[in-house]
Each structure stands twice: as C-alpha cells, then as structure tokens.
Amino acid sequence: MKTLLCATALAVAAAPAFAAESVTYETEQSFDDVVFGLEAAILGQGLVIDHVSHVGDMLERTREATGSDVVLFEGADIYSFCSATVSRQVMEADPMNIVHCPYHVFVMTRPDTPGVTTIGYRDFADGSMDPVEELLDTIAREAIGRE
Template structure:
C-alpha cells in the first residue's frame, strides 16, 4: 500500500470518528426508503459520500446523473427543474452480497446497492442523502444478511454527513 493511500485512509478513519460538525437529521423514513438531510455545499457532501463508500473498501460501479438527465429532458416534457444537483452512486460488496445470496440466491434482486445525493431547487444548500431500504425477508440467515446490508447503507449515509 502506498504511503499516500495509507495517509488518506488514516485521515479518513480519524475523520469518521469525530463528532458531526453539521446538524443532520432524518427527514423521511418509510418501509421503502430512508433519507437524511444536512445543511452545506453539495460538492463537499458528494465527496464525503464517495469517501464513505470507498472507506468501506467498496468500489463505485456507476454514477447516475439524474438531475442532469431531468434538466436535459425537461424542456421537451414540459417539466420544471426539481433539483439543483442530484446523483445516484451504485456500488456492491462481494462480502455482503455473497452472504446475502448464499442465504437466499433470489436476493440477487437487491444488488447493486444505491445511495442518492441531491439538492432540491426549492431548498438550496440543503443536501439530502438517502437510499432504498432493504426488505428484511426470508429465513433467519437471509434476514441477518439483509439486515447487515441495511446497516451498511445506513452507516455509509451517516458517515458521509458526519463532517
């Protein structure tokens, strides 16, 4: 491991242990989704979300530029801009996914994992970070594996906003 990477990971680990400097709150929790909000700059929290994902040893597979797509197609569809910025970050974990799918091979439908980050046009400087909740279903082993994935998503979202 290079010295630069080791220094980055050490710094990130220390930052994750510090108390949050911004007040964050859960603004929406349903069976289907959990969304947190924090005041600040989108670019900062976007970087923190990426760091929280990679800090778990995970690789971002794809980034969906959702706000850009809606802005591009809005004129043709007669819609207004809903977001100032908004993306979805898609990733997976060989460890969590293997456990989940070994417990129930049909759990493949829950992979990959996605966390969205966005700033509403009506709420500048209010950053939302959320994800679709993982249904805790199946036998005991399946429920345990799925709960571990839910806990991972929640930990990543909270770590991204803990700065």
C-alpha cells in the first residue's frame, strides 16, 4: 500500500500543469470565412499546415454515444503547424519548449453566441515562448483582418 501511495504521489507531482488560458479574438465573420482567412494567414507566413483537427465534428458525432444532449459548437477546428525559424529560436532558448510544438490556432462558433466566431491560441507564460505567441497573434489577427 505504501508503494502505491508513493507511486501515486510521484505521478501527481510529475503531471504537467497547463493553464487553460488563451488569447482570443471575436468577429462577426462566418466560421468558413475565418477558416479561409486562417489558412491564408498560415500559408502567407510560408508555413505548412500539418493537421486540421475537426474537434466540433468529432464531439457532435459522438455526442449521443457519450450520453450527452449538449451541442457545444456549431463549428470548431484546430489548425496545427510549425515554423522552423521560430521553433529553433525558442528551443535554443529552452530545449524543453519542444513540448509546445507544433503550434495551434483554433476557430469556433458556439450556439450560445450566434453570429460570433472566435479565433485564438494558447497563452504561454512570458519568456522564451514569446516569439511563438507573436507569430500566433499575427496569424490570428491577419485571419480576421485585424493586422
């Protein structure tokens, strides 16, 4: 029993603590228009979109199977991409910044805020990840025409 408690304590102590804070911008543009703008902004930076996670579709598709009747999103996608230049910069400052790569920008619309589309990204602690935040902010603002 003592071994189990020690193992549990170590696992809890080793678990990463991530803040659920994000930087967001709201717009009256449609979900599709913001997604189009986001794709153009990422590509315009000379970056490649690694993956698009269709979180909203997955949650809606599995809603009934999970026993829920709550519709969370009308649309929700997360775009994953990386920048070799910015990644090298932040990882030379701290190799543990590898945990944050690739970088993500999300777009969502919710039934409780009709006519509003939100775009955003994870807010990192001040310091070595500042160049990533600058890149993500530039991309998010460009996507909705707030350069």
